[in-house]
Amino acid sequence: MPMPWSYRHAAKEWRGFLDDAKDKLSTPSDNVTYTVTEGVFRSFRKRLTVQQGLDFAQILPTTLRALFVQNWQVEPPAPWASPDVYLRETRDLRKHHNLAPDNALEAVSYALHRVVPPVDLTRTLAKIGPEAEAFWRLEGVDQSELGPRFR
Numbered sequence: 001m002p003m004p005w006s007y008r009h010a011a012k013e014w015r016g017f018l019d020d021a022k023d024k025l026s027t028p029s030d031n032v033t034y035t036v037t038e039g040v041f042r043s044f045r046k047r048l049t050v051q052q053g054l055d056f057a058q059i060l061p062t063t064l065r066a067l068f069v070q071n072w073q074v075e076p077p078a079p080w081a082s083p084d085v086y087l088r089e090t091r092d093l094r095k096h097h098n099l100a101p102d103n104a105l106e107a108v109s110y111a112l113h114r115v116v117p118p119v120d121l122t123r124t125l126a127k128i129g130p131e132a133e134a135f136w137r138l139e140g141v142d143q144s145e146l147g148p149r150f151r
Helices: 010-025 030-045 050-058 062-069 083-092 104-115 118-128 130-136
Strands: none
Touching (some): 030 104, 050 118
């Protein structure tokens, strides 16, 4: 079997994700983008069972997959909440060095939708449930902008 595309082109996918998220975050910093992404991932992940988290990680490009599972301390899932709670949790990560703007969730979601095949994202989020679908839902975005930008 040939090497999966995402393993061969991990840096290209990661750079594309970072550039999309940075643009939406209106920051020139990869470090800010990295921290915001990790914070959003942690907020989402804490509401998942281990199996749901692994199912979600499976559809991510390799570097995002590693970031999603990095430092995961398995606990019972937290209840789903509001976008305000998710944003607060995102900002709590390295809070003295975290510059997450108000649109952090939308920016990471947009970049994620640009690197994950829509059919995979839709199927996986539907399997987790409507709260997961709502967490990653994009409003007012032209669907032609979305979908895997590299494959």
